[in-house]
Amino acid sequence: MTLYFVVPEDMGAPSGGNVYDRRICAALAARGRAVREVAGAGALAALPDGAAVLMDGLVACGVPEIVVPQAARLRAGVLVHLPLADETGLPPDRAADLDARERATLRAVRAVVATSGWGARRLAARHGLERVRVVRPGTDPAPLAPGTDGVSRLLCLGSVTPAKGQDVLVRALAGVADLPWTCELAGPLTRAPDHVARLRALITGCGLDGRVHLTGVRPRACLDTADLLVLPSRVETFGMVVTEALARGVPVLASDVGGVPEALGGAGLLAPPDDVPALSAALRRWLTEPALRTDLRASARARRGTLDGWAEAARQLDAVLEQDLR
Template sequence: MTLHFVLPDGVDDPRSPSGGNTYDRRAIHALRARGTDVREVAAPGTWPRPDDHARRHLGRALAAIADGAVVLLDGLVACGVPDVVTPHAGRLRLVVLVHLPLADETGLAADVAARLDAAERACLRAVDAVVATSPSAARRLAARHGLERVHVAEPGTDPAPLATGTDGVSRLLCVASLTPRKGHDVLVRALASVADLPWTCAFVGPVREPVDGLISRHGLGSRIEVTGPLAGAALARAYATADLFVLASRAETYGMVVTEALARGVPVVASAVPDALGDGGLLLPPGDAPAFGRALRRWLTDEAWRRDLRARASARRGGLSTWDATAEALAAVPATLRP
């Protein structure tokens, strides 16, 4: 099978790591490994709100693909420009992979969110198939846009050695881009509520929304380290030395960093990641800093509860999915399409 994969230009840029970019790249590798001829189509532009040049480039790229071909489009590219994508419905067999509904990005003005939501609806209703990255995301997407069916292809997780941690308690880790949606402000407030206890925390990820001022106001400058993005051995060391993984996201469709932590047996306290976390840790309501603070206090003071969270993480570690399974799920979608 030949699959044309339209993805944002710069997906491999180490300065801008993201779950969506990682998913796209790993899915391509896994699809090729199972014999799929994946032809990458890079789409330069500021997606999901590109300029006219980027729109024309995408239109030309789609027009150059032969009739009847299967085309998988990253939703960040496709969903904001239905006027560019939908004219090819019927001629091409179009599949859209939604990493995050466009209007769910935190911090959008209400009118911008409404326009993006309407554009996404028009796009997804016109294409042949829609894929989400978790069962809960698929259900929400179907209900939101009135879709009859949304396929699921969950991210995989690479096996990893067990983390050694530090003292087993006090080293906390958050891996996430510093954006409003990831809830670092919630996490800082929660950490401030346990400032009387010993801990340090690393914020690892691209800094798109500075939090230094908030950290300083709470007097936590010596205890929270903002590292910027890490990769390779440096990122592996961050996970290996973590005692607890924390993520205070307001919205996620999956949460791959959670399974990265669980693959190393690191306990997790997080919000908005039910599918990634499973029974592997504590799931909290999004945006609830007091609840997060109470969970951190319990972690830092209750050894029996720490043992329970470690046991949950260990059990979940053994059931994590693989990238081969992701590729299998994606490759199965074209079989459901019209000839």
């Protein structure tokens, strides 16, 4: 059975969803599954009747007027990385519209796949779906990261957008400015330029110029020089960067939101999302408590040995395709 995988037209852009799509397609092909990538929902009309189709939710969920008629003649499924209405900062009427559109799309297809158990539960409850499959991201094996001094090099890795909460982190760092540290905010700067401008002003206003650095897109090798990964997201379906850090034995401090606890698997520190005092307190503990750092490094290394790779993710998705799109 050939699988037509409908991906976003901007597949070259760095994002967790795009990484997932690229890696799962490659891993399915490595299993012997014939996979053909097509870009955009407009490509559905050209697919043959009865074709097995898996659509990225960013392509499909917002356009039921395109997807629903095509789903009637295709064996279609949708892979949801993040429910559309969960995007941070949406006006209520826009969120409600996206929610309704997503519901219409997901109710019309044969299979819905989420990237975490939390995501599956949220989609099922929100849209009244009887079954949502779970296929968590894989993680590539990696050597242990050397870090720097084991304490002071902090890294926040992700698109610089309101959803990722870098502004929360900067305010929290202002509360530990009396301690030695530097922090790199690494990730695309073009998706929310107004947010980036406000963030730069916040860094200056908090007196953190020279200590907090907006470095733009960076290779994942930047994890090798990190002593602590900080993920202050307001919303996160899974948090692939968490498992990427743990695969290198890098401790993690993250928001207790969405599927992040699943990614951590009992390792790391959690703080409530959008809670500056709590995040600042957790950072102070990391910077001042050697025993805590030792425990977190041990937990990260233990979790490292339990992470599944992309071959396992592809095996799970292949099983979904055989059961639901056959």
